[in-house]
Amino acid sequence: MLGLTGTTLMRKIDRLENELGFKLFIRDQSGLSLSDEGRALLFDVEQMERLSFNIFRRAALSTDTRGSVRVAVTEGPGNFWILPRLIDFQRTYRKITVDLSCAMQQADVSRLEADISIQFERPTNPDVIVTKLGRLHIYGFVSEAYRDAHGVPSSLADLRNHRIIKQHGMQLDESGYARILGLESLEGIVGISTNSSVAVLYAVERSAGIGFLPTSVIALGAPLVPVDLGVNYHMDLWLTYHKEFRNSDRHKVVIDWLKHIFDAKIHACFRDEFIHPLDLVPLMTASREAIGFGGYIAPRPV
Incomplete structure (x- = not known):
């Protein structure tokens, strides 16, 4: 996240501790943990950061709609x-x-x-x-071509005979697919895993498998078929x-x-x-x- 190697980061911490005259971290076999002085300094720094953000935020305020x-x-x-x-x-x-x-x-x-x-x-x-x-309600969908070629699963047990397009990413529950679908594992079921909802829609439309999309996709014009498994998520x-x-x-x-x-x-x-x-x-x-x-x-x- 910082774009620094561990060695470089440790050198910077050592230099800062020397300038401050006290230890910010306790070093042991398990790694680093904040010292009492480090914890107190962190509180002060967070307060300084919050106040500085307030300055920038107030500078951005305007009574004009431009x-x-x-x-x-x-x-x-x-x-x-x-x-x-x-x-x-x-x-x-x-x-x-x-x-x-x-x-x-x-x-x-x-x-x-x-x-x-x-x-x-x-x-x-x-x-x-x-x-x-x-x-936002989420539901399973396939393309009409997928339905015609492979059919549509009628139960969760039948899902193992099909392929899933899985979306992953921050704010998404990585374990949610298996848990909601009542499966111990998704091994052998996931054909494509992507971090993009646009890619999921595209893959479903191109008959790559079953994708989980907002319930509004058909209402908005996507040529898809709902997969009724008795499961919905929101x-x-x-x-x-x-x-x-x-x-x-x-x-x-x-x-x-x-x-x-x-x-x-x-x-x-x-x-x-x-x-x-x-x-x-x-x-x-x-x-x-x-x-x-x-x-x-x-x-x-x-």
């Missing part, structure tokens, strides 16, 4: 839901630049890694405002930002817009209760006509 707003979001909702709607947003708010970062790595808004973050894990920092945006989406940004007009505009586009009263796929993918289709006609998945559908083999 400037940049950095939004960090997990890859799927960022690429498939926010980005298509961001095109219309920027036509309305010409002087606001939304810097959209789509990645599975969680951004810490208290450390200025982003102004606004949408994430699966609920923050506990008291300086951060947290709002539940909605619930993750809550949390909108988080530092409380200082309540006083920034451009940040308030973006925050209100994000709340609107994830409003479960408008978009049924974000409701707390599970709705079968096929039942979502008539409930999301407006979303499909406005956005849809047309630009993401994998090209047909030549």
Whole structure:
């Protein structure tokens, strides 16, 4: 993470301890642990860091609806839901630049890694405002060509005769697939493992196997078939930002817009209760006509 070798890092620690005149770490066979002095200094340094972030954050505040707003979001909702709607947003708010970062790595808004973050894990920092945006329901899907060639598993036991496309990454439960599917191991079942939800959708559309995607994919136009195994999974989406940004007009505009586009009263796929993918289709006609998945559908083999 620091981009330093262990030897270089130890030299830097030794040099800092010499300059301070006391030991920051206790060295033993198990490695390094903070000394009492090191623990006290860490508290002071964290306080200094927090205050310095406050200075930068207040400098970024504005009563004008112009400037940049950095939004960090997990890859799927960022690429498939926010980005298509961001095109219309920027036509309305010409002087606001939304810097959209789509990645599975969680951004810490208290450390200025982003102004606004949408994430699966609920923050506990008291300086951060947290709002539940909605619930993302996950379900199994295959392509029509896969169904015609291999059939669709009708039970969890039958799943071993098929291939799974697995997504991995930060904020995702690595053990969740086997646990939710009631399997001791995924060995011999996973055909493709990727950190990209875009890649999962592409692979499913190209008949690589069974992929687990948001329940809204068919309603938004993806030509897929739901796999009814009696299993569904969900993750809550949390909108988080530092409380200082309540006083920034451009940040308030973006925050209100994000709340609107994830409003479960408008978009049924974000409701707390599970709705079968096929039942979502008539409930999301407006979303499909406005956005849809047309630009993401994998090209047909030549």
